[in-house]
Amino acid sequence: MINRLKNSGLLYIMMLLTACSGVRNMDENLPSRYVNPFIGASTSVGAAEVYHGLGKTFPGAATPFGMVQISPNTITGGDNSPGYSYEHKTIEGFAVTQMSGTGWYGDLGNFLIMPTTGKLNIIAGKEDGSISGYRSNYDKDTEVARAGYYSVNLTDYGIKVETTAAPHSGMLRFTFPENKSSRIQIDLARRVGGTSERQYIRKVDDYTIQGWMLCTPDGGGWGNGDGKAKYTVYFYARFSKPLKDFGFWTADIPDSWTRKREEVVSIDYLNRVKEAAIVTGENELEGKHLGFYNNFETHKDEEVTMQVGVSFVDMDGAERNYKAEIADKTFDEISRNAAAMWDKDLQRIKVKGGTEDQKTIFYTALYHTMIDPRAYSDVDGRYVGGDYKIHQTTNFTKRTIFSGWDVFRSQFPLQTIINPTLVNDQLNSLITLAEESGNEYFERWEFLNAYSGCMIGNPAISVLADAYVKGIRGYDINKAYQYAINTSTKFGNDALGYSPAPHSISNTLEYAYTDWCIAQIAKGLGKEDDALRFHIKGQAYKNIFDQEKGWFRPKNADGTWEPWPENARTKEWYGSIESNPYQQGWFVPQDVQGMIELMGGIDKVLADLTEFFEKTPDHFLWNDYYNHANEPVHHVPFLFNQLKAPWLTQKWSRLICEKAYKNSVEGIVGNEDVGQMSAWYVLASTGLHPVTPGSTRYEITSPIFDEIEFQIDDKFFSGKNFIVKTHNNSSENVYIQKALLNGKPYDKCYLDFQNIVSGGKLELFMGNEPNKEWGLSND
Structure with missing residues (x-):
């Protein structure tokens, strides 16, 4: 139904209101009414024009930072981390866990539930029909998604499916046709990008089953096994229909078979599962590829429900x-209840003005920043630690899925303003993981306790420093500081003063930045020797700048430069990861003035940076210049503020908000990356964004909305709210003419974090021509 995403926001709201009638009061003041979970819900490589694909979000039901996400799944194999892509024509089931917006090869998608009628099929089959199965075509015009709710009609069976969620549990409601052979079936082996290694299931009583699914790298999943994910999903599921005619299937998979990404959707594998033995008359079963079904008779429009509780503990x-x-x-x-949870959290930022589409994009972006890091501990505080033993939290929620290389840039600086408790949770989660695992260093991309080692840098140190300098300190700082030093020692520029191939530029620059972050913590702790040592290490970026070429250049371990190819600055992967030297080279956030001097002075750098943006294609998809589809450049539009040209920050940030984000499936130009792409939009569209996490400075830019109100947490800070108010704002009037802070003239193009969390009002007066005199004060 809400697939007409290119229509006006008003039509979208009207359609949503119709679909929701009788379910909940769609108060126009509630921000959840603007949430469109279909934004970004595609993995399409073709639409993205690059190997990474589009947003890779899921449209199913979830709660803020919840453990459970009950979402439709359209595909198992390939680089399809959310298990769903909008352009697919069939649904193979509804899983209770999903990843949001990740590249690499995804994981979760466990406990795949499918309502069916007629003959029992025990494989999903192929969408192209090359092998038949229980998957079903679905009617796009009936597909509805909103915060905490999803529904669709499965046309092959005439069944309406609705899903909703609570933090650690969820519920499905099926409206069946009249049929003597209706059923709910569950694929216990299924996993996005692979399979679980072993499963167990037992009947508890006439309405209930429980069991578990063990997932290891041998079954693919995260990074097709290279992510080293090892976890067990436990379930407790209750049906509204009694378990009178139920059974299991168990496939005999040879030990020699590989059970990963492409193998488990191969014809040979599916045919093997198709021959699985059907087991009846038993109440429990354990095996390496199990399924469960419950048969029952239904009358026309009969509603059958299923409730599921999930745990990663037991x-x-x-x-x-x-x-x-x-x-x-x-x-x-x-x-x-799910909608109310979303409304409570989404009201951490309230916006007025803007178009209906802009508010939909904004609140959906804010929604996407509240999927991860998700709860990993149970309602009683128990969780499985890095030693794979059960631990107990008392003062924080254990969280998981930390896409560090992405989220340190915008996602966590956003949360320091609107959700400092979450920041404390994440740092406690990383600290306990480092301790319990015995590794005693921070992981850069944590997934269910796995030290996956995905991407580069030491982003947890950035998150730690950013929290610490802002006064968010609900964790053991001494332990955290030691782990930060251990991390820098293990992954850093120490041996040579820079990092050699294969990613010399990216690694050297990122390690230099996080060493500077350690220096900021050391200062606060009174460790002057450490502060000086890490400040000097933060200058390592200078060691790979080739004055002859006038840019950063990858260096070999023996101190020689790597060959300089034609078009070196725009050559992707040349000394850089998922970027080129032109994009990665701007990453010296800890010493922007030093970078400017190194590059030849303010006039030269301003001209170069201006050309960088002017050569960027208007669609902002993957490109060799300002590549908003990936993270290395996300701070770059705000560098103009430090080049004495803040009007260019205003110009380009507004244009990126307009062109790179849409109220459509293709509305995120790159992978959502666990909240980062959306967090960038949330901050930029409200007129604030940092260049340097670990500093308390937020750059001022051009807001989209007439008024933005940040709710400040009084358990951490003195303010009640902080308001950004624009005057004469429009799509043409994007330039700041003058500003008032708490009623007094303000001529800086940045704010300090304390200005925000102490509460107050920033007023921005807008016009259609740059005021090149405003924002130049550094007093």
């Missing part, structure tokens, strides 16, 4: 999560 935990959150609740009650 089966008792799944049952406790279920009982604490959804036992004895109706589907509509759970759906209303």
Whole structure:
């Protein structure tokens, strides 16, 4: 239904109101009504014009930072981390866990539930029809997604499916046709990008099953196994229909077979599963490829429900999560509760003005920043630690999925303003992982305890320093500081003063920045010797700047330069990761003035940076210049503020908001990256964005909205709210003419974090021509 995404925002809202009638009050003041989970819900490589694909978000039901996401899945193999891509024509089931916006090869997508009728099929089959199965075509015009709710009609079976969620549990409601052979079936082996290694299931009583699914690198998943993910999903599921005619299937998969990404969707593998034995008359079963079904008769439009509690700790935990959150609740009650959770969290930022589409893009972006880092501990605070033993939290929520290389740039600087508790949770989660695993250093891309080593740099140090200098300190800072030093020692520029091939530029620059971050913490702790040592290490970027070429150049371990190819600055992967030297070379956030001097002075750098943007294609998809589709350049539009040309920050940030984000499936030009792409939009569209996490400076730019109100957490800071108010703002009037801070003239193009969290009002007076005199004060 809400697939007409290129239509006006007003039509979108009207359609959503129609679909939601009788479910909840769609108060026009509630921000959740603007959430469109279809934005970014595609993995299409063709539409993205690059190997990374588009947003890779999922449209299914979730709660803010919740453990459970009940979402449709259209594909198992390939680089399709959310398990769903909008252009697919069939659905193979509804999983209870999903990843959001990740590149690499995805994971989760566990406990795949599918309602069917007629003959029992035990494989999903192929969308192209090359092998048949239980997957179903679906009617796009009936597909509805909103915050905490999803529904669709499966046309092959005539079944309407609705899903909703609670933090550790969820519920599905199926509206069946009249049929003597209706059923709900569950693929316990299924996993995005692979399979679980072993499964166990047992009947608890006439309405309930419980069990587990063990996932290891041998079954693919995260990074097709290279991400080293090892976890067990435990479930407790209750049906509204009694378990009278139920059974299992168990496939005999040879030990010699590889069970990863492409193998598990191959014809040979599917045919093997198709021959699985059907087991009846038993109440429990364990195996390496199991499924479960419950047959029943239905009358026309009969509603059948299924409730599921999930845990990563044990089966008792799944049952406790279920009982604490959804036992004895109706589907509509759970759906209303989910929407209320979203409205509470989305109101951390309130906006006025802008078009309907802009508000939809904004609140959907804010929604996407609240998927991860998700809860990993149960309702009682238990979690599985880095030693794979059970631990107990008392003062924080254990969280997982830390896409560090992405989210240190915008996602966590946003959360320091609107959700400092979450920042404390994440740091405690990283600290306990480092301790319990015995590694005693921070992981850069954590996934369910896995030290996956994905991407580069030491981003956890950035998140730590940013929190520390802003006064967010609900963790053991001494332990965290030691782990930060250990991390820098293990991954850094120490041996040579720079990092050699293969990613010499990217690694050297990123390690130099996070060493500077350590210096900021050391200053606060009174460790002057450390502060000086890490400040000097933060200058390592100078060691790979080739004065002859006038740019950063990869250096070999023996101190020689790598050959300089034709078009070196725009050659992707030349000394850089997922970028080129032109893009990566701007990453000296810790010493922008030093970078300017190194590059030849302000006039030369301003001209170069201006050309960098002017050569960027208007669609802002993957390109050799300002490549907003990937993270290395996300701070670059705000560098103009430090080049004494703040009007260019205003110009380009507004244009990026306009061109790189849309109210459509293709509305995110690159992978969502676990909240980073959306967090950039949230901050930029409100007129504030940092260049340097670990500093308290936020750059001022041109807001989209007439008024933005940040709710300040009074448990951490003195302010109640901070308001950004624009005057004479429009799509043409993008340039700041003058500013007032708390009623007094303000001529700086930046704010300090304390200005924000102490509460107050920033007023910006806008016009259609740059005021090249405003914002130049550094007093």
